[in-house]
Amino acid sequence: MQHHHNNVTLSLSRATTMLTPLASLSILYPKHLQGLASIAEKAMSYQKCDSILIHSGAPKLSFLDDYHHPYKANPHFTWWLPITQSPHCYLLIQTGQKPVLFYHLADDFWHVPPQPPQGFWCDYFDIHLCADLAQVKRGLRQYQSTNENRAWIGEDIELAKELGILQANPEGLMHQLHYARAVKSQYELACLTQANVAAFAGHQGAKQAFMAGKSELDTQLAYLCAAQQDTLQMPYRNIVAFGHHSAILHYQHYDHSPQNMNQPQSFLIDAGASFNGYAADVTRCHSRGSVLYKELTQAMTQAQAKICAMAKPGVSFVDLHLQMHHLVLDILMDFSLVQGSKDELITSHISSAFFPHGLGHLLGLQVHDIGGWQQDELGTMLSPPKQHGFLRCTKTLEQNMVITIEPGLYIIDSLLEKWKKSGFAHLLNTTTIDHLRPLGGVRIEDNIVVAQTPVKLSL
Ligand SMILES: [Mn+2]
Incomplete structure (x- = not known):
């Protein structure tokens, strides 16, 4: 041969x-966030909505069991935040506003509870610590944007309805975001x-x-x-x-x-x-x-x-x-x-x-x-x-x-x-x-x- x-x-x-020391992530992050904000604003104006609520996702139970499948965060959530292991969180994105994070801090003696948020990204968010959905609902009421003009990004559409949001994963908005994610x-x-x-x-x-x-x-x-x-x-x-x-x-x-x-x-x-x-x-x-x-x-x-x-x-x-x-x-x-x-x-x-x-x-x-x-x-x-x-x-x-x-x-x-x-x-x-x-x-x-x-x- x-x-x-x-x-x-x-x-x-x-x-x-490009082998950047980890410290430089904190330097690169604000620009990343600025980029996301303009992508989101463009997508929202296209969809004619004024805010997006992004759910982190939640682990699912195995059939007939009390054991959960491994949790995989919603990629739209991790796009904004380097939080991969904290389910039941919500991220509110509003045109021209600081993003808001409803961070789930449950009283859970079975697992290591999620730690209060910390890291280079914290300063860029309004953070609410929430133990349950009622607290998230209350927290959401503080913000100007309303459910009528809000889009939901997440797998659990029933949860969106429970929060009063009817536009779940609207196609036009998702196309805009998915296109941008490639770069x-x-x-x-x-x-x-x-x-x-x-x-x-x-x-x-x-x-x-x-x-x-x-x-x-x-x-x-x-x-x-x-x-x-x-x-x-x-x-x-x-x-x-x-x-x-x-x-x-x-x-x-x-x-x-x-x-x-x-x-x-x-x-x-x-x-x-x-x-x-x-x-x-x-x-x-x-x-x-x-x-x-x-x-x-x-x-x-x-x-x-x-x-x-x-x-x-x-x-x-x-x-x-x-x-x-x-x-x-x-x-x-x-x-x-x-x-x-x-x-x-x-x-x-x-x-x-x-x-x-x-x-x-x-x-x-x-x-x-x-x-x-x-x-x-x-x-x-x-x-x-x-x-x-x-x-x-x-x-x-x-x-x-x-x-x-x-x-x-x-x-x-x-x-x-x-x-x-x-x-x-x-x-x-x-x-x-x-x-x-x-x-x-x-x-x-x-x-x-x-x-x-x-x-x-x-x-
Ligand atoms: Mn491959």
């Missing part, structure tokens, strides 16, 4: 200059950077554990230990996949059987971390004893880096996805996983059988940040091309959007079986495919800030 190992010169800057403030970039610092530590710990022969479960535990975050702080369930498991896109188990150190082994880890509600989402591949997997990982890493360097303002994410398919096809040919003329390989869309998911997505307060298909503030949606239905982002990139770039190449038998029935079976080289199968697949994922010189947040 002949592989390309030519060094690509990348105009991709490292995030090191990050400097404060948000600093939070995303910090999330990536924790994720990097985790990835290093996991790599060590894998190399030492630990199981998937022990490798996951090593990740958490090194990242110093617990499972509930993970923005999604980490994928820790050895061997053929790495070809299962959302592999959801942690096998506890130890590795056979006499066999070549591959390892795909898609694992993140969080900071102030912001998520890191990073995938790396490692291997022991397999030249094939190592070279495939190198080839995919180089191709992925080329695409990362193209994440500039004005570029269509769909184009990046399609360009990546060309690079995947080149790799498939280099590694003799496919055969036949390039023209026929292109027409057959064979790269989709090996790279069946999207190139990436918006990243922020949600791992898959909302609004990936949204083209304007009014909510015009653009679906991905028919062949590429799983693409989560069809936007034209703008300065300071944050995206993931995560191409993959896998041996997925169910897809190859379908392929064989398509009339293009002769394009597959089953010998090499059989060779790669036990090693699963490769995915490389980084977090990129869109800019003239794109910035890589993942380390």
Whole structure:
């Protein structure tokens, strides 16, 4: 097999200059808040409302149980405030007024009660401490804006009604806000950077554990230990996949059987971390004893880096996805996983059988940040091309959007079986495919800030 190992010169800057000390968050925050205020005012004037009440959310009970599902804060709430673990809070946003926080301080001897609010953000809010809904209702009456002209942002619509608010998550308002959320403030970039610092530590710990022969479960535990975050702080369930498991896109188990150190082994880890509600989402591949997997990982890493360097303002994410398919096809040919003329390989869309998911997505307060298909503030949606239905982002990139770039190449038998029935079976080289199968697949994922010189947040 002949592989390309030519060094690509990348105009991709490292995030090191952005590794802001935590103290600088307090310096960046006021400007972030100013930005949010003008976004909210514009959205309110569009919606013809004069205030928004944002609910933090609340944990949900398990069926027939007195145990709650893990609490996940409303991202619209954490957009304003770095409060991720205090449910039952309300945030009142009014045109031209200081934002008001109704902070839930319950008398609860079962749990560690939320602490009275403290931190760099406190000065920017009127804070009311509330033990129950009645106190929130009383508190709301002190403000000029009224329920008729108030919009609610939150999951619990019954609660909105109970508070007398009829406009729950109005579409026009939500479109405005979701469109704006794609472009990050400097404060948000600093939070995303910090999330990536924790994720990097985790990835290093996991790599060590894998190399030492630990199981998937022990490798996951090593990740958490090194990242110093617990499972509930993970923005999604980490994928820790050895061997053929790495070809299962959302592999959801942690096998506890130890590795056979006499066999070549591959390892795909898609694992993140969080900071102030912001998520890191990073995938790396490692291997022991397999030249094939190592070279495939190198080839995919180089191709992925080329695409990362193209994440500039004005570029269509769909184009990046399609360009990546060309690079995947080149790799498939280099590694003799496919055969036949390039023209026929292109027409057959064979790269989709090996790279069946999207190139990436918006990243922020949600791992898959909302609004990936949204083209304007009014909510015009653009679906991905028919062949590429799983693409989560069809936007034209703008300065300071944050995206993931995560191409993959896998041996997925169910897809190859379908392929064989398509009339293009002769394009597959089953010998090499059989060779790669036990090693699963490769995915490389980084977090990129869109800019003239794109910035890589993942380390
Ligand atoms: Mn991702």
